[in-house]
Amino acid sequence: MSDVPTPRFAMRGIRKQFGATTALDGVDFDVFSGEVHALVGENGAGKSTLMKVLSGALRPDAGTLELDGIPFVPRSAADARRAGVAMIYQELSLAPHLSVEDNVMLGMEPSDWGLRRRSEIRRRTVGALELLGHGALDPSERVGSLPIATRQIVEIARALAVGCRVIVLDEPTSSLTLGDIEHLFGVITSLRNQGHAVVYISHFLEEVKRIADRFTVLRDGRSAGSGRTAERSIEDIVALMIGRRIDQMYPKTTRMPGEILLDVSSLSSPPKALDASFTLRRGEILGIGGLIGAGRTELVRALFGLAPVAAGTIRIKATSGWRSPSDRWGDGVGMVSEDRATEGLALAMTIADNITMTLRKDAGRWGFVRPSRIDRVARDWSARVGIRTTGPRQLVGALSGGNQQKVAIARLLHEDVDILLLDEPTRGIDVASKAQLYDIINRLATGDPPNHQQPKAILMISSYLPELLGVCDRVAIMHRGRLGPAHPVAGCSEHTLMLEATGQGGTA
Amino acid sequence: MKSLARLSHTLGPLAGLVAIFLLFAIAGPESFSSSSNLETIARQTAIVGSAALGMTLIIISGGIDLSVGSMIALVTVVIAAMLQAGINPLLAALGGIAMGALCGFLNGFLITRLKVVPFIVTLGTYLVVRGAAKGFAHEQKIDAPLTWLKELLAALPPGEGWRIVPWGVWLTALLALFVAGLLIYTRLGRHIFAVGSNEQTARLCGIPVDRVKVIVYVLGGAFAGVAGVLQFSRLTIGDPTVAMGVELDVIAAVVIGGGSLSGGEGSILGSIVGALIMTVIRSGCAQMGLPNWVQEMVTGCIIVLAVAIDRWRQRRRT
Numbered sequence: 049m050s051d052v053p054t055p056r057f058a059m060r061g062i063r064k065q066f067g068a069t070t071a072l073d074g075v076d077f078d079v080f081s082g083e084v085h086a087l088v089g090e091n092g093a094g095k096s097t098l099m100k101v102l103s104g105a106l107r108p109d110a111g112t113l114e115l116d117g118i119p120f121v122p123r124s125a126a127d128a129r130r131a132g133v134a135m136i137y138q139e140l141s142l143a144p145h146l147s148v149e150d151n152v153m154l155g156m157e158p159s160d161w162g163l164r165r166r167s168e169i170r171r172r173t174v175g176a177l178e179l180l181g182h183g184a185l186d187p188s189e190r191v192g193s194l195p196i197a198t199r200q201i202v203e204i205a206r207a208l209a210v211g212c213r214v215i216v217l218d219e220p221t222s223s224l225t226l227g228d229i230e231h232l233f234g235v236i237t238s239l240r241n242q243g244h245a246v247v248y249i250s251h252f253l254e255e256v257k258r259i260a261d262r263f264t265v266l267r268d269g270r271s272a273g274s275g276r277t278a279e280r281s282i283e284d285i286v287a288l289m290i291g292r293r294i295d296q297m298y299p300k301t302t303r304m305p306g307e308i309l310l311d312v313s314s315l316s317s318p319p320k321a322l323d324a325s326f327t328l329r330r331g332e333i334l335g336i337g338g339l340i341g342a343g344r345t346e347l348v349r350a351l352f353g354l355a356p357v358a359a360g361t362i363r364i365k366a367t368s369g370w371r372s373p374s375d376r377w378g379d380g381v382g383m384v385s386e387d388r389a390t391e392g393l394a395l396a397m398t399i400a401d402n403i404t405m406t407l408r409k410d411a412g413r414w415g416f417v418r419p420s421r422i423d424r425v426a427r428d429w430s431a432r433v434g435i436r437t438t439g440p441r442q443l444v445g446a447l448s449g450g451n452q453q454k455v456a457i458a459r460l461l462h463e464d465v466d467i468l469l470l471d472e473p474t475r476g477i478d479v480a481s482k483a484q485l486y487d488i489i490n491r492l493a494t495g496d497p498p499n500h501q502q503p504k505a506i507l508m509i510s511s512y513l514p515e516l517l518g519v520c521d522r523v524a525i526m527h528r529g530r531l532g533p534a535h536p537v538a539g540c541s542e543h544t545l546m547l548e549a550t551g552q553g554g555t556a
Numbered sequence: 557m558k559s560l561a562r563l564s565h566t567l568g569p570l571a572g573l574v575a576i577f578l579l580f581a582i583a584g585p586e587s588f589s590s591s592s593n594l595e596t597i598a599r600q601t602a603i604v605g606s607a608a609l610g611m612t613l614i615i616i617s618g619g620i621d622l623s624v625g626s627m628i629a630l631v632t633v634v635i636a637a638m639l640q641a642g643i644n645p646l647l648a649a650l651g652g653i654a655m656g657a658l659c660g661f662l663n664g665f666l667i668t669r670l671k672v673v674p675f676i677v678t679l680g681t682y683l684v685v686r687g688a689a690k691g692f693a694h695e696q697k698i699d700a701p702l703t704w705l706k707e708l709l710a711a712l713p714p715g716e717g718w719r720i721v722p723w724g725v726w727l728t729a730l731l732a733l734f735v736a737g738l739l740i741y742t743r744l745g746r747h748i749f750a751v752g753s754n755e756q757t758a759r760l761c762g763i764p765v766d767r768v769k770v771i772v773y774v775l776g777g778a779f780a781g782v783a784g785v786l787q788f789s790r791l792t793i794g795d796p797t798v799a800m801g802v803e804l805d806v807i808a809a810v811v812i813g814g815g816s817l818s819g820g821e822g823s824i825l826g827s828i829v830g831a832l833i834m835t836v837i838r839s840g841c842a843q844m845g846l847p848n849w850v851q852e853m854v855t856g857c858i859i860v861l862a863v864a865i866d867r868w869r870q871r872r873r874t
Contacts, residue, residue, distance in 0.1 A: 352760075354759065354760065372762070373759060373760060373761070373762045374762035374763070374764060375762075376762065377761075377762040378762075383760060385757075385760055390754070390756060391754075391756040391757055391760055392757065392760070393754070393757060394750060394753040394754035394757045394758075394820070395754070396753050396754075396820050396821075397749065397750070397753050397754075397820070401746065401749070401750070402757075404746075405746075405750050405757065405758070405761040405763070406761045406762055406763070407743045407746055407747070408762075410743075411742070411743035414742075415742045415743040415744055416741055416742055416743075417741055417742055417743055417745070417746055418741070419740060419741070459761070
C-alpha cells in the first residue's frame with residue numbers, strides 16, 4: 049500500500065484539555081479531495097472543540113493538523129481561510145448591510161492603492177456563484193434581504209472565491225426547509241465533483257447517510273469509529289455514538305409522585321415549538337430530550353412567559369394560558385436558563401445579588417432591603433448546595449461553571465418554587481459538579497420529610513441521553529418542534545431515544 | 557481583601573479629587589484653598605451634582621439621558637412664569653420639579669413603548685424640550701419677582717457662617733444620601749442594578765423591567781428639576797437658553813465617578829466626586845489665571861484618563 053494518496057486535510061492525535069476536563073483525547077480525522085466526510089456525535093462529544101481547533105480559535109495541547117501533507121498551524125479563522133480551510137457555521141457570519149459581492153470578498157478585497165478593483169470583485173463573485181449553480185444571483189443585492197438558504201450559498205461562495213479547498217459545514221440544515229435542504233445537497237454534491245474536500249457536521253443521521261461518503265463518530269473526545277456510510281446502517285452509527293453504559297453517577301431514591309402540578313395541552317409557540325402536551329406531578333422528574341434546535345428551549349420559555357403562546361393551554365394551579373415571568377414566580381415556578389452567561393446569571397453581580405434577584409420575600413416594608421440579610425441568605429444557600437466561594441459578595445463571573453449553575457438553582461430554592469424548569473442544567477460543567485447537581489436534583493424530587501419539605505416537580509431538558517435516563521422518571525423526545533409521548537425510563541434505551549430524536553423512531 | 561478591592565473602586569475617584577485639589581492648593585494662589593472659594597466650589601457643583609444623582613440611576617440601569625440641559629432650562633422658565641402669576645415660591649419650585657419628572661416620564665415612556673434606544677429618544681427630547689421652553693417663554697427671558705428661592709444658591713451673607721454652605725448645597729447633599737440609600741437599601745435600587753447588569757436575567761427573575769426603566773427616567777427628570785430650581789436660584793429669571801450642554805457635564809460626572817455606560821455600575825458618591833473634580837479643575841484653572849481653553853482641555857483629558865484607569869483596574873481584577 050505505498051500508493052496511499054495524501055489526504056487533502058488531516059488531523060492527527062488532537063488533544064485538548066480545559067482544566068480537569070479532557071475535551072479531546074487523541075482525535076484522528078482526515079478528508080480527501082472529492083469526498084464528503086461526516087463528523088457525527090452527541091452534543092458534548094467534542095465536535096465544537098474540534099472545530100475551534102480546526103479554525104484556529106483554540107490551540108490543541110497535542111497533535112498536528114496537515115494540509116496536503118504539510119503541517120498547518122492556523123492562528124485565527126482568517127489564517128485558516130487564507131490557508132484554504134473555510135468554516136461555514138450554523139450562525140452565518142455575513143454582514144447583512146453589505147452587498148453579496150462585498151460579503152464574498154470581505155477582508156480579501158483586491159485593490160490598488162486602497163481603491164477596490166470593482167470589476168475583479170464582481171468577476172470573482174460571479175465565478176464563485178456560478179460554480180454553485182447560482183450565477184443568476186444579483187451580486188449587488190444586500191445580503192440582509194436574502195433568505196437564509198441563499199445567505200448560506202453566499203457564505204460558501206465566499207469560501208470558494210478565496211480559493212478554499214476544504215469546506216467545513218457545521219449543522220448546515222438546522223434552519224433550512226426541506227426544499228432548501230435538497231438544493232444544498234445538490235450544491236454539496238457539485239462541490240465534491242469539482243474536487244473539493246467537504247467536512248459535514250450534523251446530528252441528522254439520515255442526512256449523513258445520504259450525502260456523506262465516509263463518517264467518523266466522536267464520543268467523549270475520541271474517535272469512536274469510522275467507516276463508509278454505504279456499508280453501515282443508521283443503527284450501527286447510533287451504537288457507536290452511545291457506546292457506553294450508564295454508571296452509578298445518577299442517584300435515584302424512591303419517589304412518590306403526587307398531584308398534578310403542571311398540565312400542558314397542545315402548546316404551541318411558533319416557529320420552533322409546534323405541539324406539546326404533557327403533565328408533570330409533584331415528586332417526579334420529566335425529561336425532555338432531542339437535538340439542539342428541536343424546540344425544547346422555546347417550549348419551556350413559553351411555559352415561563354418568556355416566549356409567546358400561540359395556541360394550547362398551560363394549567364398551573366388555578367391559572368391557564370400565558371403569564372409573565374413575574375406571574376410565574378408567583379405561581380411557584382422557577383426556571384434555570386440554558387444560557388448562564390447571557391440570561392441565567394448577571395455575571396458582573398455578586399452571588400448574593402444573583403440568588404436574591406427576584407427579591408420577592410427579602411424586601412421588607414416599603415421595599416427596603418437589608419444587605420446583611422441578603423448576604424446571610426447567600427451564605428446559607430452556598431453551604432446547602434455546596435457553592436465553593438470566598439463569600440456572598442464574590443462576583444458570579446469569577447466562579448467555575450458548576451458553581452455558577454448552583455447559584456442559578458439556589459435562586460429557585462430560595463424562592464421555594466414547586467415547579468423547577470431546568471434547561472440544560474449540566475451544560476458545560478465538569479463531571480464532579482454534574483454528579484453534585486444530579487444529587488441536588490434527586491433530593492429535590494424526593495423531598496425531605498423530616499424537615500417538612502415537600503417534593504418538587506421537575507422538568508429537565510437535556511441533550512445528553514445518559515443523563516436523562518439516569519435522572520428522570522419519564523422521558524419525552526422533541527423532534528422538529530413536536531413533543532412525543534412521555535415514556536417511563538424503564539422502557540427506554542439510549543438507542544430508542546436517539547432514533548426518536550433523529551426522526552427514525554416511527555413513534556405512533 | 558475582596559471588599560477592599562470593591563471599596564477602592566469608589567475610593568479611586570475620591571483619591572483623584574484629593575490629588576487634583578492638593579495640586580491646585582500647592583501650585584495655585586493662596587485664595588484657592590480659602591473658605592470662600594471652597595464655598596464657591598460647592599455652590600458651583602450643586603447644579604451638575606443634583607442632576608448627576610438622577611443620571612447615575614439612569615446610567616446604572618443601562619440608559620442615558622441627553623435631555624437634562626433642556627429640562628433645566630424648561631424648569632427655570634416654568635418657575636419664573638409661576639412666580640410671575642403670584643404663586644407661592646415653594647409651590648413654584650415643586651411645580652418645576654414636577655415638570656422635570658413629567659419630561660422624564662416622557663423619556664421612559666417612549667423608550668419602553670417604542671423600543672427605541674435611550675440615546676435616540678433623549679436626543680429627540682433634547683430638542684423637543686428645549687423647543688418647548690423657548691416656545692413657552694416666547695423666546696425671551698422671563699423676569700420673576702425676587703423670592704427666597706434666590707437664597708438657595710446665593711453666597712452666604714455675613715453672619716450666616718454657621719450654615720457653612722447655602723441651603724441649596726445642603727439640599728443636594730441630603731438628596732445624595734437619599735439616592736445612595738435607595739440604591740443600596742431598597743428593592744428598586746437592586747432592580748436598577750440588575751436591569752443594567754443583565755436585562756435578560758432581570759426579566760427571567762420576574763423583574764418588571766419596563767416599569768423599572770420608566771421609574772428611573774422619572775427620577776432622572778425630577779432630579780433635573782431640582783437642578784433647574786438651583787439654576788433658577790442662580791439666575792433669578794427664567795431663561796430658555798440656559799444650561800446648553802450641561803447634560804454632557806452631568807454624564808461626565810457619572811462616568812468619572814465609575815459609572816459604566818454599558819450599565820450595572822456606578823455610585824452616588826462617585827458621581828458627586830466626579831462633579832466636584834470638574835468644578836475644582838475649573839475653579840483652580842481660573843484662580844491660576846489660566847484661560848478657558850486650558851480648563852476645557854484639562855477636563856477633557858481627565859474624563860478619558862479616569863475611565864481608562866478604571867477599565868485598567870477592572871481588567872487586572874479579573
